[in-house]
Amino acid sequence: MTGDQDRGPDLDPAWLRRVRADLRAWYDRGHRELPWRDDRDPYRILVSEMMLVQTTVAAVTPYFHRFLARFPTVGDLAEAPENDVLKAWEGLGYYRRARQLHAAAKAIVHDHGGTVPSSLDALQALPGVGRYIAGAVRSFAFDLPAPIVEANTQRVLARLLAWEGAIGSPATTERLWRAAERLVPEEGPGAFNQAIMELGATVCTPKLPSCLVCPVAGECLARERGIQDRLPLKAAPKPPLPGAEACALIRRPDDGRVLIVQRGPGRLWADFWEFPTVHLTGADPAGRAFDPPVDLATGVEHLTGIRISLLDPLPPITYSVTKHRITLTPYRAVPLSSDPPVPGPGLVQAIWEAPEFLSRHTFSSAGRKLIPKAAELLTPG
Numbered sequence: 018m019t020g021d022q023d024r025g026p027d028l029d030p031a032w033l034r035r036v037r038a039d040l041r042a043w044y045d046r047g048h049r050e051l052p053w054r055d056d057r058d059p060y061r062i063l064v065s066e067m068m069l070v071q072t073t074v075a076a077v078t079p080y081f082h083r084f085l086a087r088f089p090t091v092g093d094l095a096e097a098p099e100n101d102v103l104k105a106w107e108g109l110g111y112y113r114r115a116r117q118l119h120a121a122a123k124a125i126v127h128d129h130g131g132t133v134p135s136s137l138d139a140l141q142a143l144p145g146v147g148r149y150i151a152g153a154v155r156s157f158a159f160d161l162p163a164p165i166v167e168a169n170t171q172r173v174l175a176r177l178l179a180w181e182g183a184i185g186s187p188a189t190t191e192r193l194w195r196a197a198e199r200l201v202p203e204e205g206p207g208a209f210n211q212a213i214m215e216l217g218a219t220v221c222t223p224k225l226p227s228c229l230v231c232p233v234a235g236e237c238l239a240r241e242r243g244i245q246d247r248l249p250l251k252a253a254p255k256p257p258l259p260g261a262e263a264c265a266l267i268r269r270p271d272d273g274r275v276l277i278v279q280r281g282p283g284r285l286w287a288d289f290w291e292f293p294t295v296h297l298t299g300a301d302p303a304g305r306a307f308d309p310p311v312d313l314a315t316g317v318e319h320l321t322g323i324r325i326s327l328l329d330p331l332p333p334i335t336y337s338v339t340k341h342r343i344t345l346t347p348y349r350a351v352p353l354s355s356d357p358p359v360p361g362p363g364l365v366q367a368i369w370e371a372p373e374f375l376s377r378h379t380f381s382s383a384g385r386k387l388i389p390k391a392a393e394l395l396t397p398g
């Protein structure tokens with residue numbers, strides 16, 4: 018890359034040396050203990066990085082321990098049924114990442130004899146592994162001088178360079194990766210990458226960066242210019258696309274069981290369980306719409322063969338998925354027939370389940386919120 022975009026202090030070898038040395042010295046004096054830090058096992062690093070996408074360290078830590086206790090090796094994960102993997106991931110969100118990690122484990126076993134590869138091309142060929150995760154595995158596990166750019170490092174780099182392009186734009190992405198490539202040292206690249214991430218997480222934070230205690234304050238152009246508080250620039254967020262859904266919490270009077278269905282493959286929340294749900298208006302990220310549109314009672318009959326009588330609605334819940342914000346209104350309902358349910362379009366199973374066993378099935382986070390409500394419906398009185 019040439020031109021204005023490539024001007025910056027990272028063209029100066031002395032600046033690069035100072036930033037590397039100052040950051041490493043600061044990091045070596047002390048840093049947070051994270052379960053995956055200092056771990057050189059590429060499988061564990063792969064798991065932690067896949068979990069950390071869009072999620073905080075605090076949220077990931079218990080899942081990381083549980084997941085590795087359940088699937089201690091890449092072979093264990095590759096052999097596991099997908100439902101077990103989703104169950105171990107349940108609650109962490111971004112289930113696509115769980116499926117990608119599972120597929121990556123299978124590819125590592127199938128294509129690489131069960132050994133996580135170290136080459137950039139081989140890593141990036143794994144499902145769900147992009148430039149950042151490949152760099153993390155290569156530098157943390159194999160100590161290769163591979164750059165990384167993620168949320169923390171991009172903030173630090175944008176400030177160090179006083180880069181005023183919007184985060185997420187192609188020019189900014191390219192510019193920050195270029196800076197990361199120049200900065201990552203041949204000696205100790207893994208620790209350097211950890212250090213810059215740590216700086217972003219603990220000192221060069223999104224709001225009110227702690228420049229007074231920053232080890233690279235003397236090298237930081239944003240601080241020199243007094244613009245650190247307004248960098249990095251963010252592109253204006255697009256408003257989420259609203260949508261409305263309704264679901265039925267259907268109690269069978271004779272034994273108190275609740276009707277649940279399992280979604281089929283190839284769509285959002287494939288293999289997940291839910292209470293029969295239909296799309297009503299607006300965005301339909303999960304593909305629940307009928308053509309022509311139907312009301313909830315008709316939709317439940319299409320989905321399960323069970324005719325129902327709707328009772329009162331419960332307070333709606335909202336959830337976000339991809340670029341959508343969905344309002345889901347649950348309704349209490351009773352069946353009008355005792356026929357066994359038959360899974361309809363897009364479903365693979367429809368069953369009557371005892372309320373105490375509902376949580377054994379994998380639900381989305383919205384569905385999990387409704388499990389206690391479904392159980393409450395069974396309380397006498």
Ligand code: SF4
Nearest residue numbers: 221228231234237245
């Ligand atoms: Fe961030 Fe301030 Fe350090 Fe610059 S001096 S890297 S803005 S904390």
